[in-house]
Amino acid sequence: MTLPAATAVAETFGPLSGADWLAAVVAGYEVGARVGLALGIDHFLAGHHPQGTVGVFAAAATAARALGLDAAATADAFGIAASMSAGLMAAQEGGMVKRLHSGHAAASGVQAALLARRGFTGIKSVLEVPFGGFLSTMGGDQAKLRASVAGLGSTWEIEQVGFKAYASCATNHTSIEAVELLLARHGLAAADVARVEVHVTSDAAIHGGYEYLGREVIEAQMSLRFAVALLLTYGTVEAAHFRDGVIAREDLVALAKSVDVVGDPGIDALGEARRFTAWARIETVDGRAFRQEVDDRKGDPSRPLSDADLERKFRDLLAAAGSPHADRILRLVGDLPRLDDIAELAVLLGGEGA
Amino acid sequence: MTLPAATAVAETFGPLSGADWLAAVVAGYEVGARVGLALGIDHFLAGHHPQGTVGVFAAAATAARALGLDAAATADAFGIAASMSAGLMAAQEGGMVKRLHSGHAAASGVQAALLARRGFTGIKSVLEVPFGGFLSTMGGDQAKLRASVAGLGSTWEIEQVGFKAYASCATNHTSIEAVELLLARHGLAAADVARVEVHVTSDAAIHGGYEYLGREVIEAQMSLRFAVALLLTYGTVEAAHFRDGVIAREDLVALAKSVDVVGDPGIDALGEARRFTAWARIETVDGRAFRQEVDDRKGDPSRPLSDADLERKFRDLLAAAGSPHADRILRLVGDLPRLDDIAELAVLLGGEGA
The missing domain is CATH 1.10.4100.10 (2-methylcitrate dehydratase PrpD)
Incomplete structure (x- = not known):
């Protein structure tokens, strides 16, 4: 606002x-x-x-x-x-x-x-x-x-x-990061993964764990299963993925079915301050299993995104919005305290720049 | 709306x-x-x-x-x-x-x-x-x-x-009418009146019976004392009276002080359906006293205003708003079911007509 x-x-x-x-x-x-x-x-x-x-x-x-x-x-x-x-x-x-x-x-x-x-x-x-x-x-x-x-x-x-590190409901972020860490640390690709199980609070499971059908964008944005499917497929969960050509893709809907979301009384028992705590377990097609827990959301004030992360997110969002002005806007924002007039920035933020 | x-x-x-x-x-x-x-x-x-x-x-x-x-x-x-x-x-x-x-x-x-x-x-x-x-x-x-x-x-x-018969808070209407009836039936003018006492529900007394100071229009519109002062002075309570030149007039503020508003437990006891019941008592300077009760608001669906009353009210409101288009608007409204296009009426209601 x-x-x-x-x-x-x-x-x-x-x-x-x-x-x-x-x-x-x-x-x-x-x-x-x-x-x-x-x-x-x-x-x-x-x-x-x-x-x-x-x-x-x-x-x-x-x-x-x-x-x-x-x-x-x-x-x-x-x-x-x-x-x-x-x-x-x-x-x-x-x-x-x-x-x-x-x-x-x-x-x-x-x-x-x-x-x-x-x-x-x-x-x-x-x-x-x-x-x-x-x-x-x-x-x-x-x-x-x-x-x-x-x-x-x-x-x-x-x-x-x-700031949101992932283009998904905030409740899903610790789970997404847990899966992301497992993929990175163990060098796994989607083809290696047989099954993903995510444990979250009961509230978070209700919020993001529903069956994913791929019918509308808001359903995709709130879905933890779809977010994990995106991560397995693209390695990221970005705004560009939440559009009609992607959310209903059969391979992603199928992949979302291989994700189980468990409302875990053990996490509920940790109390309100730990309400974002989640852990993920990946079983591989060759029979291995790995587990990762994440307590706080990346991007929370306690775990702030780096300037480089923020810049990458900004560029992703502008690309998804079809704006070619990321470089110019970033330069103007860097100069903000010294600008006499933000008129050019206003035009570029409004998406009407030449 | x-x-x-x-x-x-x-x-x-x-x-x-x-x-x-x-x-x-x-x-x-x-x-x-x-x-x-x-x-x-x-x-x-x-x-x-x-x-x-x-x-x-x-x-x-x-x-x-x-x-x-x-x-x-x-x-x-x-x-x-x-x-x-x-x-x-x-x-x-x-x-x-x-x-x-x-x-x-x-x-x-x-x-x-x-x-x-x-x-x-x-x-x-x-x-x-x-x-x-x-x-x-x-x-x-x-x-x-x-x-x-x-x-x-x-x-x-x-x-x-x-429809509101008087340009005052609806809670005040039965009291205003009671005073109006007393003045008409007994041929009284403001100069004849020594004191007015109005009995209403306790809620209505809180709502409209506060001390009248004449500081702002909304205070005047909600005030039962000021409404009675207007009635005694002008014989009517119309929109035209609620403007800066009138609401602070010393004679009206003084007259408002001669009006007592009483929250009456006897009226409270009549129950919700009779919440508008009010009675007024006028004492004259020559020592007479008259009493009048009114139960329902004039203009309520149970006591609808006549077409002539509505037309007079409409003309009063347009005059207060400075519009000279009352005749033309009334003619167009009378023809509404047969009009192919209400464009002219829209312009006149918008106050932008020539």
Whole structure:
């Protein structure tokens, strides 16, 4: 929500310097993460999709900073954006609307900031006001106002944001890495593998372990079996694989059937902090067997991706999107703190560059 | 939400006949009312503003009908619109954002229908799907799916929609009428009145009986004391009175102080069906006293406004909005079922007519 919001403001009300663009994005991350922390997990468990709901605050903060709004107008932007907070988790079960949640939140946050800039006023103290305020209405019993401001300005929530190392549901990542390590360490190719068994928490098994039929992209993105099939076939799990010509390929669907996903009470017993722990076991066609455990996701703040990994991921994503601008964008991003105007970057990120 | 949605579709994708425009508006009323009935009152009590939240369904239904979408695409429009459902009740306590809820809902519903028309798919069975569906997430425990379809196509919810006879919070209407009747029946003018006492339910007294200070329009619109002051001064309570030059007038603020609002346990005891019951007592400067009770709101479906009343209200609202097109709009509305194209009406309703 922050990048498109900052970029949209720059495009329409620029010039915006690289430093201001960065500050706007950081403001969005700080506000978004803190509103999410204040809401707590009940918000999600009730069925709201935080990307869409909390996202309006991230976008409003970003746009307010990019527009140079003062504190009062920024508060109004929050008090307007809160009444545009929307997005239902059932979107993960099919349809395309989940893709719209971030965009709708970004647009709503920018709209809120633009209205506030013209003197339109929002709900006062929108997080904490008792009846019909954001936390009481959207947060359920768990809402903790204090979490929204604890350490504000000294603890940077943006540093707690991870990156996905694989183009699959985050719950699947430790399993994918375990299989990847087994293949690399033992020099195995797909033809050597007779069977893969993956052990995860019961929740993760429900989330990603369903039978894979290859009918739609979102099914493929959530499927641990398909991710392992991709890894065996291509050696990677990248965005480029999640398209119509690939997800239904018979060899991949068949390979996905050779992957067993086990919800393991032993892993459940490790508790919430170890909820991503997974181990994989590979049996080879010549009768050998290997086992590998992975506890934390690669790309989590505790195991950050290297700059080289991030650059490779970025290039993969741009290639999948058909953009030829990776080199130029990377150079501009490297120069961001010194750019007087991010206009060229905005055009290239929008995919409309020549 | 229905009129602007139908009109926006007509303007951009027209021509739309008067009959189709009417059918689209009716579709919006039926769907919106039924989604609201299915949600139940817990939705509002949790702090959601149904105008904004349920409103997306009304707008999506209207736009879908106006665009001629088939059943599957209309279902997709609902499944998209649901993820744009937003609006917080704290907006009633100040700020301007409450005015935005309807417009945001209308725009979101139209956007949802336009996306569905291009093949964008929404959440399936969006009302009833268990995790992250509309009723489970937004309705709380009270959600009743069956209410959304009971009598569909034979019971017309649009016939249960009332009109406001006075430009004030609906809770104040029976009190205003009681005072109006006393003035008319006993030939009283403001100068004759020493004191007004109004008895309402405890809830209504909290809602509209607060001290009136005349600081902002929304305060005036919710205030029973100010409404009575207007009635004593102008003989009416009309939209034209709710503007900066009037709401802070010292004589009206002083007059509002002579109005006592009493939360009456005797009325509370009559129960939910009589929650609008109110009685007013006027003491005159020459020592007389008169009492009048009113049970139902004028303009409720049980006490519908006459066509003449509605026309007068419409003309008042257009005058307050500065539009000179009342005659022409009324003629076009009278001809609606026979109009081949509502384009002219759309322009006039948009306030851009010559």
